[in-house]
Amino acid sequence: MNDVIVELKDIKKFFPGVTALKNMSIQLKRGEIHGLIGENGAGKSTLIKVLTGVYKPDAGSIFVNGEEKRFQNPNEARAAGIACVYQELNIVTELSVTDNMFMGNYVKKKSGFLDYSYMDQKVKEIMSGMNQTVNPSTLCAELGMGLRQMIEIGKAILLEARVLILDEPTSSLGEKEVQELFRTVKLLKKKGIAILFVSHKLEELFELCDVVTVMRDAEHIITAPMQEMTKDKLIMHMVGRTMSNMYPKKESNPGETALEVRNLTRYGSFENVSFTARHGEILGFSGLVGAGRTEVFRCVFGVDPLDAGEIFINGKKIDIRDTRDAIAAGMAYVSEDRKGQGLVLEESVSRNLSLVNLKKFVKGFLINDKGVLKQAEDTVDTLKIKTPSVESQVINLSGGNQQKVVIGKWLNTDSAIYIFDEPTRGIDVGAKLEVYHVMNRLASEGKCVIMISSELPEILGMCDRVIVMRTGKIMGEIGRKETYFNQEDIMKAAWGGSIGNE
């Protein structure tokens, strides 16, 4: 068929310890809007990066107009007519529309000065071709997110893109802007551009796409015309996995309520969030990235201020103004970004392990270094942290061992409530297992363990109860039925369906 502009065939991509893509194939056709959907970590981003030349595939081939291509860098992909508008826009807000659109491709007059009159004219043409009116000399800072996105799309058109990838384009748009975007996308479709539309929102796929591809666990699951699909079918394809048995068995006997929050609100992040967490249980927080889970716990832990709501610990209302209050109340928070928020990378393992409880080792004025080292040796032993010595800089450890240092730092505080935010992200299987063991041990010791995770198998395998959040609200709470969860319930809640009323 001549209609196929870009085809990926049996693409494989490996990262150390992870298969990011296995046998992924997809065809993008002229004048077709192709939806791409899958859970977090299903391999969508990797696929986009292969398409745009950011990653080189380890196996498989890329065809553009029937001709095999090997992109050495993003410029070559761009030259082949493949453009991508990422979720995070690449707009310099302090520059004008024209400057942004022509950045890197400025048109010059013979004199060597920039030819703004030509470029401004071109901007007007492109934007009106998308049914948009915008003054080319406006600063982008004055424009809304919708128009900024239009400018990025316009940039792709300026570069004569024949394939346009939209990576979750609606995530930061309002309802009206979304409709505007859809109109534009349909217009581009008519002009014969192939569009790959990546979204987390099922409704949008049904509204816009002609064909949909589902990915799961780095693999192509199904490609089918949109009208042959239903929401339930899509979800089934996304979930349809067999549970692996990498999750350690455990006994749980939930006790008294340890943490209760009522009507927590931080406008713009989440609203009216209420839940309870008990001693001796593992409570999971599931949902998509950006559902507001991390934001809730940043507030509970006193990192960000709340707009409204109350927090109770062991039934007593407490006032948390900063992280010190939270720590004093017996909370520990393993943040999702270990390098950015968990570790002082240039410092040693022992110093990182004593970051929270250093005061314990102060005698008079001076720190008892021997105590600090002893604590570090003990933690390294219990968590099996692989490090040349406790004096080594943590920057030299592997991701999994770094994560164990972050966790160890909090274990040393002997807290009662442990919040783990994406505790196994980017670490190898062995380290994951260690982390699970730590969580189980804490729960069996009667601590209250809360795990935020975007990986459904992990939530299903580890938790006693699951709370699902979506766009800043709690969508529902799901208990373990006998020994299993109904995973489709969780998926539906996270992806915008309703939990079945059985």
Next chain:
Amino acid sequence: MNKLMKKQNTQKKHSTLWGPILAVVLLALVLTIVTGKFMTVNNLLNIMRQTSVNALVAFGMLFVLLTGGIDLSQGSIVGFAMGIVTWLYLNGINNSFLMIILPIIVGVICGFINGVVFTKLHLPHPFVSTLGMMQVLRGLTLIITESKPVSGFNQPVLWLGSASIMRIPVCFLLVILVVAVTSVFLNKTSMGRQIYSVGGNIEASRLAGIKVDTTLITTYALSGFMCGLAALVLIGRVGSTYPLAGEGYEMDAVAACVIGGASFSGGKGTVGGTLVGALIIAVVNNGLNLLGASQDAQKVVLGIVIILAVLVDVTRTRRSEKRRRLAQASSENA
């Protein structure tokens, strides 16, 4: 295996200090050969005197650099602390105790204000708060001293900057004492460790329950304290006060810290390194003096020394990063 790695690690730590020390020794050797006057007791004592003021100010700067900040107002704090002495004198107060204690107190207060303005008003960077403070204090100094230089202070006021014990200048002994105390402070007290943590990763420190604002304010107050001390030494060395005292000292201080291995991004640097950095600056200036080079030529050479020193440091960091990448790659392939 473990022991070997341990050894490598400790070696790495020291190597940051050995570079500058080696540079001082080499410089001294060259100067000894080129000019007969360098390796004399008198000249060495001279270098000690010349180092003291810059070393003290640089220690102050080090605290701030360790948190990833900068204190541009240091020179003005030195000037203002000295201006207080002038002001006392002009108002007929010639009490030695006040003249010794007030410059230090005033320095601490100025630094404290720097820290509070930076942290509590949520200014974007200490560059702004201390740049403002630099202008304010210089102006105030000129106002309270009526732009007059003053001399004729009592002996106790001059003692710190002019006296010697067994021929060794008291001001240099003070520097050594400060090195000892601040080393212990930075390495063995929780506030000292927090300064490194906050500089290394401010978010991780906040999440670990460290009082970040208090830590930052402390470093600026310490910087002010060092400037107060430096002002006192300067009065003794010069024998008088003058309204433009301290101008540009912050830049020499940054130079000493950076030559000594401190980093602008925070979390890295030692007191020992900073002392060596200050010594290098003093030796270069002293040597060029002996060789008959002009003040202007000294600036050119010093500028080159600063850039070279940082270049060496940057190259070393890049090498160790590469080594780390290679090591990780090989361990992953294994």
